[in-house]
Amino acid sequence: MYARGASFICLYSILTGIGFGGMIVLMPNLLGAYFGRTHYSRIVGWITPLITLACAASPVIAGFLYDITGKYFLSFLLAAALIFTGAILILLSRPPQLPATSKAPGSYCSCV
Numbered sequence: 001m002y003a004r005g006a007s008f009i010c011l012y013s014i015l016t017g018i019g020f021g022g023m024i025v026l027m028p029n030l031l032g033a034y035f036g037r038t039h040y041s042r043i044v045g046w047i048t049p050l051i052t053l054a055c056a057a058s059p060v061i062a063g064f065l066y067d068i069t070g071k072y073f074l075s076f077l078l079a080a081a082l083i084f085t086g087a088i089l090i091l092l093s094r095p096p097q098l099p100a101t102s103k104a105p106g107s108y109c110s111c112v
Contacts, residue, residue, distance in 0.1 A: 034095050 003009050031047075032040055062075035 034093075 003012070028040075028044070031043055035043055058079075061078075062072065065074045065078070066072055068074075
């Protein structure tokens with residue numbers, strides 16, 4: 001895959017910036033909205049190393065698949081399948097049900 005001109009490089013840069021910039025802003029907001037802020041730091045603490053490991057392993061796996069097949073097609077196919085699966089799982093997921101408590105909504109005082 002070769003860029004056919006400066007316009008392709010600019011387009012790639014813009015789309016990559018939007019993608020990564022959107023992920024950096026969107027992920028914390030979605031985690032907080034979906035799971036609440038009570039266990040936010042614990043959830044991020046578990047997710048971040050997994051994302052880092054996946055990002056570190058992806059080029060190695062893509063290179064291995066290229067060495068086997070001589071093409072990047074299988075790497076792109078695998079990436080597309082994982083992205084599609086993740087998107088479907090996100091669309092099908094529902095927020096966890098909060099346990100019923102005896103406190104009134106918005107009440108932070110446990111003294112009653």
